[in-house]
Amino acid sequence: MLHPVPTLKETPSQTAGPYVHIGMTPNFCGITGVIDADMGLSMLTPDTKGQRIVITGRVIDGSGAPVADAVIEIWQADADGGFVTPPSRDSNSRPSFLGWGRQPADAEGSFTFETIKPGPVAGPDGRPQAPHVSLWIVARGINIGLQTRLYFSDEAAANAEDYVLNKIMDKRRRPTLIAQKQDGDVPRYVLDIHLQGPNETVFFDF
Amino acid sequence: MSGIILPGADGALYQRDRAWHPPADTPTYKSTTFRAPKQSLLALGPTKSELSGPTFGHEKLGALDNDLIRNFSQDGTEAIGQRLVVYGQVLDENARPVPRTLVEFWQANAGGRYRHKKEGYLAAIDPNFGGFGRALTDENGFYSFRTIKPGAYPWPNGGNDWRPAHIHFSVFGHAFAQRLITQMYFEGDPMIWQCPIVGTVPDKAGIDQLIARLDRHNTAPMDALAYRFDIVLRGRRSTMFENKLEGN
Numbered sequence: 001m002l003h004p005v006p007t008l009k010e011t012p013s014q015t016a017g018p019y020v021h022i023g024m025t026p027n028f029c030g031i032t033g034v035i036d037a038d039m040g041l042s043m044l045t046p047d048t049k050g051q052r053i054v055i056t057g058r059v060i061d062g063s064g065a066p067v068a069d070a071v072i073e074i075w076q077a078d079a080d081g082g083f084v085t086p087p088s089r090d091s092n093s094r095p096s097f098l099g100w101g102r103q104p105a106d107a108e109g110s111f112t113f114e115t116i117k118p119g120p121v122a123g124p125d126g127r128p129q130a131p132h133v134s135l136w137i138v139a140r141g142i143n144i145g146l147q148t149r150l151y152f153s154d155e156a157a158a159n160a161e162d163y164v165l166n167k168i169m170d171k172r173r174r175p176t177l178i179a180q181k182q183d184g185d186v187p188r189y190v191l192d193i194h195l196q197g198p199n200e201t202v203f204f205d206f
Numbered sequence: 207m208s209g210i211i212l213p214g215a216d217g218a219l220y221q222r223d224r225a226w227h228p229p230a231d232t233p234t235y236k237s238t239t240f241r242a243p244k245q246s247l248l249a250l251g252p253t254k255s256e257l258s259g260p261t262f263g264h265e266k267l268g269a270l271d272n273d274l275i276r277n278f279s280q281d282g283t284e285a286i287g288q289r290l291v292v293y294g295q296v297l298d299e300n301a302r303p304v305p306r307t308l309v310e311f312w313q314a315n316a317g318g319r320y321r322h323k324k325e326g327y328l329a330a331i332d333p334n335f336g337g338f339g340r341a342l343t344d345e346n347g348f349y350s351f352r353t354i355k356p357g358a359y360p361w362p363n364g365g366n367d368w369r370p371a372h373i374h375f376s377v378f379g380h381a382f383a384q385r386l387i388t389q390m391y392f393e394g395d396p397m398i399w400q401c402p403i404v405g406t407v408p409d410k411a412g413i414d415q416l417i418a419r420l421d422r423h424n425t426a427p428m429d430a431l432a433y434r435f436d437i438v439l440r441g442r443r444s445t446m447f448e449n450k451l452e453g454n
Contacts, residue, residue, distance in 0.1 A: 023312030100260035141237030
């Protein structure tokens with residue numbers, strides 16, 4: 001039996017640059033008419049099941065300045081903890097919840113996603129992970145996209161048992177991933193992403 | 207196959223070779239100074255949350271999405287510049303095609319000017335060039351688009367730094383952990399080897415992987431030159447054993 005080994009190297013990453021919006025949110029930067037609407041801006045449809053929430057926060061650099069040119073993508077399970085994947089040949093039927101969103105940061109480095117609270121997803125140990133959203137952050141000055149997660153402050157019991165959170169040996173860093181709930185008609189969960197410094201967000205190598 | 211232990215059958219991705227990619231902190235590219243995390247990345251085996259990813263269907267793509275010469279045309283006038291077809295295959299590290307995945311691309315115009323409010327370079331805007339396109343790979347992982355060759359442009363980094371002609375690429379793959387943004391350069395461009403952003407890639411062979419080749423055989427006579435740029439995403443263990451179309 002042949003011993004299979006990787007035959008190709010992954011294409012090296014490069015920064016998304018300051019004009020990433022041309023490619024990822026063209027309408028946002030005035031390139032209108034090419035596509036109807038920027039992808040990922042709207043995650044919800046009237047048929048989407050689950051509790052409506054808002055996820056919001058800022059991306060901040062090591063000097064405390066807002067990262068005003070970042071683009072943030074999220075990927076999450078639906079309310080039942082399922083993912084709309086893998087693709088099937090007849091996947092042209094629009095799912096009521098794709099689970100993916102994309103937002104450009106504004107001048108204050110702020111981003112906002114209107115989504116649903118995700119259900120629990122099985123972890124590698126077979127037990128459910130705490131509800132979470134995966135984040136991917138790109139910008140000028142970021143050579144390779146940063147991967148992190150957002151957890152929910154009102155899931156303290158599940159967070160305490162979470163497979164990934166428990167891999168963070170320095171417990172003082174775990175709160176950098178936990179969004180704080182603000183009550184309202186639609187609950188808001190607030191999490192700032194610190195690229196560098198005393199409150200540096202935990203970033204993962206998945 | 208029952209009773210045979212498949213060591214990689216959990217579908218995990220190969221670990222990313224972080225020494226092949228640019229490190230976060232690269233002082234010659236000054237913008238990384240305050241944007242590079244100082245703590246180590248926390249290494250984790252990906253869970254279902256990272257091994258899955260969004261999928262996009264053909265129904266979302268317009269007929270001109272992959273034609274940058276015409277997709278921003280104001281009155282049928284085509285963009286000014288060297289006409290190109292850029293094409294290539296999206297593969298994984300096992301050299302298996304990645305079918306039906308979304309590829310996005312963006313670039314400056316022939317003079318090196320981006321259509322972006324934060325861009326103040328004195329080179330003129332082309333009224334018929336937007337600089338954005340996208341394509342879905344076919345069953346064999348191939349994408350293609352028509353565009354014009356972007357110009358080099360100066361940027362505030364060192365005293366006199368210029369970006370080589372380049373096209374930005376965003377690729378999804380089929381897992382969120384495969385998500386990749388990179389830049390494509392053009393064969394023979396002497397600016398490549400002077401650029402601090404290109405130079406963030408540690409290995410010369412890695413840089414070479416970002417350089418598209420002129421493809422004379424697929425050049426359209428009296429119309430457009432062709433460049434080929436293949437893109438490799440992270441490989442998945444299960445693809446070594448399971449010859450399934452959607453395997454990655």
